[in-house]
Amino acid sequence: MTTSSNLVYLIALPMVSSAILLLLGRIADKWGHLLATLVSASTFAIAAIEFFSMCQRSGDARAVTQDLFTWISVGSFNVHASLLLDQLSICFVLLISGVGTLIHIYSIAYMSHDYDRRRFFAYLNLFVAAMLLLVLGDSYLNLYVGWEGVGLASYLLIGFWNQKPAYAVAAKKAFVANRVGDIGLSLAIMIAFAQFGTVSFAGVAAGVPHASTAALTGLGAMLLLAAAGKSAQFPLQSWLGDAMAGPTPVSALIHAATMVTAGVYLITRSHFVFDASPTAQTMVLIVGGITLLFGALVGTAKDDIKKALAASTMSQIGYMILATGLGPIGYAFAIMHLLTHGFFKAGMFLGAGSVMHGMNDEVNMRRYGAIGKVMPITAVTFGLGYLAIIGVPPFAGFYSKDKIIETAFNTGGTKGILVGGAALLGAAITAFYMTRVIVLTFTGTKRWDDEAHPHESPSLMWIPMVILAFGSVASGFLFNSGHALVNWLAPVVNASGVHSEKEFLPPTTISVMALGVVAVGVAIAITKYRTVPVAAPAGNILTKIVRRDLLQDDFNDRVLVRPGQALTRFFVGMDNSFIDGIVRGVGGVVAVTSTNLRRIQNGYVRSYALVMVVGVLALLTTIWMVTL
Amino acid sequence: MDISNYLYLSAILFTIGAVGVVLRRNAIVVFMCVELMLNAANLAFVTFSRINGDLVGQVASFFTMVVAACEVVVGLAIIVTMYRSRRSASVDDASLLKR
Numbered sequence: 187m188t189t190s191s192n193l194v195y196l197i198a199l200p201m202v203s204s205a206i207l208l209l210l211g212r213i214a215d216k217w218g219h220l221l222a223t224l225v226s227a228s229t230f231a232i233a234a235i236e237f238f239s240m241c242q243r244s245g246d247a248r249a250v251t252q253d254l255f256t257w258i259s260v261g262s263f264n265v266h267a268s269l270l271l272d273q274l275s276i277c278f279v280l281l282i283s284g285v286g287t288l289i290h291i292y293s294i295a296y297m298s299h300d301y302d303r304r305r306f307f308a309y310l311n312l313f314v315a316a317m318l319l320l321v322l323g324d325s326y327l328n329l330y331v332g333w334e335g336v337g338l339a340s341y342l343l344i345g346f347w348n349q350k351p352a353y354a355v356a357a358k359k360a361f362v363a364n365r366v367g368d369i370g371l372s373l374a375i376m377i378a379f380a381q382f383g384t385v386s387f388a389g390v391a392a393g394v395p396h397a398s399t400a401a402l403t404g405l406g407a408m409l410l411l412a413a414a415g416k417s418a419q420f421p422l423q424s425w426l427g428d429a430m431a432g433p434t435p436v437s438a439l440i441h442a443a444t445m446v447t448a449g450v451y452l453i454t455r456s457h458f459v460f461d462a463s464p465t466a467q468t469m470v471l472i473v474g475g476i477t478l479l480f481g482a483l484v485g486t487a488k489d490d491i492k493k494a495l496a497a498s499t500m501s502q503i504g505y506m507i508l509a510t511g512l513g514p515i516g517y518a519f520a521i522m523h524l525l526t527h528g529f530f531k532a533g534m535f536l537g538a539g540s541v542m543h544g545m546n547d548e549v550n551m552r553r554y555g556a557i558g559k560v561m562p563i564t565a566v567t568f569g570l571g572y573l574a575i576i577g578v579p580p581f582a583g584f585y586s587k588d589k590i591i592e593t594a595f596n597t598g599g600t601k602g603i604l605v606g607g608a609a610l611l612g613a614a615i616t617a618f619y620m621t622r623v624i625v626l627t628f629t630g631t632k633r634w635d636d637e638a639h640p641h642e643s644p645s646l647m648w649i650p651m652v653i654l655a656f657g658s659v660a661s662g663f664l665f666n667s668g669h670a671l672v673n674w675l676a677p678v679v680n681a682s683g684v685h686s687e688k689e690f691l692p693p694t695t696i697s698v699m700a701l702g703v704v705a706v707g708v709a710i711a712i713t714k715y716r717t718v719p720v721a722a723p724a725g726n727i728l729t730k731i732v733r734r735d736l737l738q739d740d741f742n743d744r745v746l747v748r749p750g751q752a753l754t755r756f757f758v759g760m761d762n763s764f765i766d767g768i769v770r771g772v773g774g775v776v777a778v779t780s781t782n783l784r785r786i787q788n789g790y791v792r793s794y795a796l797v798m799v800v801g802v803l804a805l806l807t808t809i810w811m812v813t814l
Numbered sequence: 815m816d817i818s819n820y821l822y823l824s825a826i827l828f829t830i831g832a833v834g835v836v837l838r839r840n841a842i843v844v845f846m847c848v849e850l851m852l853n854a855a856n857l858a859f860v861t862f863s864r865i866n867g868d869l870v871g872q873v874a875s876f877f878t879m880v881v882a883a884c885e886v887v888v889g890l891a892i893i894v895t896m897y898r899s900r901r902s903a904s905v906d907d908a909s910l911l912k913r
Contacts, residue, residue, distance in 0.1 A: 789909030791844075796836045 188243065193252040193269040193322060196232055196279065199225050200315040207308035218304035219297075222311045223290040229314065230283035237276050245677060248273055251324065258327075262383060270324035270387070274678045277521055277671075278321040278444075278451060281528045285443045286314050288650035292536055293435040295646035296543060306346060306433065313339035317444055321451060325386035326375045329452070333371060333416065336445045337364045343440060344432040356428035363425035367415010371452075374408035377401060391458040399463060406459050406466025410473060413449025417503045420476040424738045426500050427484070430492040434539030437492055442499045442535050443528040450503065450524050453510040454517045457679050461514065470511030471601070475608040478504025480736060482615035486622065487732040489722055490549045491538045494623050495531070498575065501612060502527050508605060509590045512597055517679040518672040519589040522665050526582035529657030530574035536651045537568035541627060543647070544640040551626035552720050553635070558628035560640045563648045565628045567655035572624050574658035576617040576704050579697075582662030587613060589666075592696045613700050617707030625715045633720050820861040827854035841893045841903040848889075852882045 203225040207218045214221070240248045249272035257267040271279065290310060297303045316335025323329040341364075345357030378385050381401045382393035394402065413419065418426035429441050440446070453460060453470060460467045481501030488494035502523070509520035541557055541564060542549060558565035574581040577588060591613065595606035634640065642648070665671040691699075731737055827850055834847030856875040863871025897903050 791905045791908070792836055792839075795832075799832050799836065 188247060188250050190236065190250045190252055190271070192232055192236060193250065193271055194254060196229050196283070196318045196322065197269075197315050199229055200311040200318070204308045204311035204315060207304055207311070212304075215304050219290075219294050219307045222307035223287065223294060225311060226283065226287040226290045226314055229318065230280070230287045233276070233279045233283045236271060237280060240271075240273075240276060248677070263379070265325060265327050265385060267328060268324050269322040269328075271322060272678055273674050274451075274454060274521070275321045277525060277675075279318060281525055282314060282317050282321070282444050285528055285532050285654070286310070286317075286439060288653055289435045289439040289532065289536070292438075292539070292647050292650040293433075295644045296435055296539055297433065300433075302346070306343075309339055309342045309346070310436075310439070313343065313440060313445070317448075320448055324388070325384075326371075326378060326390070327385045329455075330371055330375060333412075333448065334368065336440070336448065337361065337368065337416075340364070340429070340440050340445055343436040344429045346432055346436070350431075353431040356425075356431035360425040360429045363418075363422050364415050367412045367422055367449075370408045370411025370415065374405055374412060377405045377408060381405070387455060390456075394458045394462050397462075399465075402459055402463040403465045406456075406463045407469060409452055409456050409459065410466065410469055413452050413507065414473060415449075416452070417446050417449030417507065418477075418500050419449060419473050419504065419507055420480055423477060423480065423500055424735065424742055427488075427493050427496050427735060430490070430496050434492065434535060434542060437496070438532045438535030438539065441496065443532040446499060446503055447506065447524050447528070450506040450510060450520055453507065454521060454679060457510075457514070457517055460510070461680070467511050467513065468601075470507060471605055472511075474504050474506070474508030474511055475605055476504070477501065478508060478612040479608055479615070480504070482612050482619065483732055484735050485619035486615060487729060488619075489552050489626075491541070491551050491554075491623060491627060492535070492549055494551070494619060495535055495538060498616065498619065499527075499531055501616065502531065502575070505587060505590050505609065505612065508594065508609060512590075512593050512605075514680055515672075516590070516593055518675045519586065519593055521675060522662075522671050523583075523586035523590060525665065525671075526574065526586045526658070526661050529654050529661050530571040530582060533651055533654030533658055534568055534571040534575070536647070536654065537564050537571065540564040540643040540647055540651065541640070543643050545634060545638050548634070548638065551623065552718060552722060553633050554627045555630045555633040555718065556628070557632075557640055561642050563642055564651065567648070567651040568628065569624065570655040571658045572620050574662070576620050576708070577613060577700060578704070579701075580659075580663055582658050582660070585662030585666040588693075588697055588700055591700055592691075592693050595691055595696060610700060610703055614703035614707040617704040618711045621708045621711035622715055625711060626718055630715075630718060633718065817861065817865060820864075821858060824854045824858040824861065827851075827857065839904045839906050841896065841905050841908075844905055845886075845889055845893065849882060849886070852878055 200222075203221055207214050207222065210218075236250065240250065249270065251268060251270050253266055253268040255267050256264070258265040290307070293303075293306065293310065297306050300306065313336060316332050316339055318332070320329055320332030320336060323332055341357050341361045344360050345354045348354040348357065375385055378390050381397050382390050384390065384393070411422075415422045426441060426446065430437055432441070460470060478501045481497045481499070481504055485494050485497035485501060488497055506520040506523050506527070509516040509523065512519075541554065541561065544561060544564075545554070545557075548554070570581065574583040577584045587609075591606060591609045594609045595602050597605065725733070734740065831847045831849075831851035831854060834850065835844050838844050838847065856878050859871040859875040859878070861871070863869060863875075893903060896908055900907060
């Protein structure tokens with residue numbers, strides 16, 4: 187293991203910058219955004235240096251650690267605040283700091299008219315610090331700190347415009363849904379400690395072979411719950427759509443590229459648990475499969491461009507979770523899809539933000555149309571992201587998504603056909619809803635009001651979009667050439683020796699099938715949206731259900747919220763009548779007793795004397811009787 | 815004469831004193847009853863001294879007399895002050911400490 191003293195700066199720099207911006211207040215208004223962007227860029231520089239020095243080493247020596255201090259030391263329980271940068275973390279660190287820096291730059295222009303821009307940048311830096319801590323922690327407990335930190339940053343940024351009650355509610359919803367997942371993570375940490383006596387990744391990995399299957403399944407299920415909360419996976423997916431209340435750069439950074447992928451990171455990091463527990467692995471597959479179809483379906487009916495992209499994010503993360511459920515070979519493809527998705531989805535979100543910026547914050551795609559003519563750069567970069575997400579070769583999504591579909595089919599048996607079919611169906615729906623977004627937004631006839639004057643965004647906004655578009659084009663090819671990413675990650679996820687599995691279908695057949703269904707999806711969307719009415723058509727019952735997010739909120743409301751409120755009311759009633767009754771009863775009895783006892787104190791000397799005489803007599807009688 | 819008769823007398827005197835303390839309202843009379851009880855005790859001490867043939871009881875009665883003298887000084891002062899402030903020497907009137 188190599189040690190390095192640079193890792194701490196990755197976290198400390200944005201943390202300090204965030205504190206400075208928040209503590210200085212309005213003094214920092216003039217230069218706050220510049221400091222934040224500079225700090226974010228320096229984290230990327232540090233990450234790049236670490237990456238290059240890592241490339242010069244090989245195999246196990248690539249991992250770098252830094253021990254900061256002893257955090258908890260109670261008896262045999264010993265947790266060090268120490269950081270671990272290995273082949274898996276560096277992918278995330280580069281993605282977070284790289285995409286993060288681009289989005290910082292973008293936000294300078296996007297938020298330039300906002301009174302609270304400095305606060306926004308402070309939160310962004312806080313997020314970067316917490317997210318880097320999440321991926322750099324070398325134990326579940328260190329990860330947990332970052333995990334909660336990104337939850338906080340996400341909450342603060344979703345509710346950034348909290349003067350609008352609906353936005354504040356959306357932030358609260360995200361926070362509560364995340365709490366449910368966090369319970370899973372804290373339970374997982376407790377199980378890990380109870381079983382292995384340690385919470386470090388290495389310690390748990392070493393203990394796994396000796397643990398019982400039941401414990402591992404429980405641990406895996408809890409980790410999956412945590413991942414589902416953070417990554418908006420079924421059944422905790424409902425918060426992501428509402429999280430679009432935040433400013434668009436936030437949606438791009440936190441709710442598309444980085445934070446929501448933390449669940450994929452958690453599962454990949456805990457691969458030893460899932461590899462040892464087929465039950466937990468199957469649960470991961472089921473959750474991923476359901477979510478990828480769920481998100482894709484929701485995406486088909488959204489008129490709000492950001493919500494359509496959010497549903498797409500949910501679906502794409504479903505792909506990643508599905509891939510992590512496929513065993514050792516799947517992890518690398520999950521991470522590959524995560525990285526390519528980080529590029530193209532962040533790029534498309536920035537594109538959506540660019541369109542909104544030009545359209546007076548209009549988000550309804552039915553009021554767009556023909557924007558490609560007035561915003562050519564946005565249209566082209568968005569289009570490249572689009573080609574990447576639907577998986578057209580040679581764009582990024584083709585390599586990553588195709589690999590997932592292929593691996594899914596190759597798991598073999600009924601399971602392989604089911605998950606492979608789900609992934610293939612998801613690809614078709616993805617093609618449909620993304621084509622819908624493109625058609626509604628950039629082509630066709632103009633449907634916007636005369637007050638809107640869409641114009642191309644300033645260069646500070648389109649440069650990051652262009653860079654991300656390059657990523658959408660090239661990243662998949664780069665990651666896949668010579669199995670670069672698979673080999674890179676192999677030491678971390680133990681993926682060696684799984685290439686020679688028997689193949690259900692040859693890769694070319696699967697690619698052709700995938701492209702076929704994508705073509706069908708695109709064709710349906712193009713024919714269906716040749717003309718777009720500005721008012722949404724009523725639609726049949728299925729359309730209505732999909733528009734209501736497949737009734738996820740209704741379900742949560744009926745099954746969780748209302749019974750929860752009823753239970754709360756019951757407990758409040760219990761508290762008021764029963765608990766308070768006991769307290770008041772005790773008080774009342776004491777009061778009545780003391781009132782009665784007070785009568786003895788009548789103030790008459792003669793009665794005191796009488797009591798004394800009687801008392802002495804009683805005492806003497808007692809003594810007399812005892813001694814007799 | 816049986817020496818235990820002194821003890822009976824002492825008990826009777828003590829009882830009279832105690833009953834007086836409980837029943838009488840006039841502070842002076844209550845006070846005199848207290849003195850009667852003290853003297854009944856003195857009588858008992860002296861009697862026991864005689865019975866036992868030593869001086870312990872007599873010494874104790876001297877102590878009692880000294881205490882009684884002090885008590886008279888303090889007690890009478892209180893009664894006089896009480897009478898001055900409220901024109902009454904009834905112990906029942908001095909019941910301000912109740913409740």
